[in-house]
Amino acid sequence: DGGITQSPKYLFRKEGQNVTLSCEQNLNHDAMYWYRQDPGQGLRLIYYSQIVNDFQKGDIAEGYSVSREKKESFPLTVTSAQKNPTAFYLCASSIEQDYSNQPQHFGDGTRLSIL
Amino acid sequence: KQEVTQIPAALSVPEGENLVLNCSFTDSAIYNLQWFRQDPGKGLTSLLLIQSSQREQTSGRLNASLDKSSGRSTLYIAASQPGDSATYLCAVRPGDYKLSFGAGTTVTVRA
Numbered sequence: 068d069g070g071i072t073q074s075p076k077y078l079f080r081k082e083g084q085n086v087t088l089s090c091e092q093n094l095n096h097d098a099m100y101w102y103r104q105d106p107g108q109g110l111r112l113i114y115y116s117q118i119v120n121d122f123q124k125g126d127i128a129e130g131y132s133v134s135r136e137k138k139e140s141f142p143l144t145v146t147s148a149q150k151n152p153t154a155f156y157l158c159a160s161s162i163e164q165d166y167s168n169q170p171q172h173f174g175d176g177t178r179l180s181i182l
Numbered sequence: 183k184q185e186v187t188q189i190p191a192a193l194s195v196p197e198g199e200n201l202v203l204n205c206s207f208t209d210s211a212i213y214n215l216q217w218f219r220q221d222p223g224k225g226l227t228s229l230l231l232i233q234s235s236q237r238e239q240t241s242g243r244l245n246a247s248l249d250k251s252s253g254r255s256t257l258y259i260a261a262s263q264p265g266d267s268a269t270y271l272c273a274v275r276p277g278d279y280k281l282s283f284g285a286g287t288t289v290t291v292r293a
Contacts (some may be wrong), residue, residue: 108285109186110271168214171216173226175224
């Protein structure tokens with residue numbers, strides 16, 4: 068079945084440690100996104116990518132980094148510079164980004180906590 | 183800056199009652215509006231997408247309306263069932279890439 072796979076489902080980070088969240092899609096979508104969800108708040112955009120080898124910062128990119136070496140994959144690294152990383156992280160994809168009326172499709176998320 | 187508000191934050195209804203969920207946004211210059219469903223600990227499932235030129239969209243028991251001029255959308259769920267219990271989020275898309283999300287309405291349907 069086509070879809071978006073995020074792993075791991077749960078992740079724990081120690082102080083000063085970088086961790087990487089995986090996102091893989093087999094929908095042949097061009098655009099991919101990373102969102103952060105905190106309790107009682109709407110989703111906030113961290114990074115997005117329209118095509119391979121290109122990505123742009125969203126609203127809350129500080130302390131995060133991404134890469135887009137393959138169309139199917141868009142991993143997110145939470146660096147030690149992100150002082151409040153505890154949140155639910157959601158990856159999404161869509162057919163195209165610009166002026167599209169196609170919906171975004173989401174993975175099942177990764178919950179990151181601090182040890 | 184686009185602000186999206188969903189009131190109430192939580193709603194509890196008996197089974198069989200119709201659900202009415204509200205979404206308001208501050209900037210009427212939107213490209214489309216989406217309604218999503220989120221189950222606990224899960225990702226978002228797209229329910230309906232309304233283009234800016236449309237007034238409503240329907241899918242089964244779900245109907246979503248859009249009034250751009252007043253900055254409002256309403257999601258109606260007919261004859262609610264316990265399986266409809268979830269958090270419902272709306273998101274608006276302006277002319278660029280970014281979706282602006284509301285914080286959601288958590289619905290509980292009592293059997």
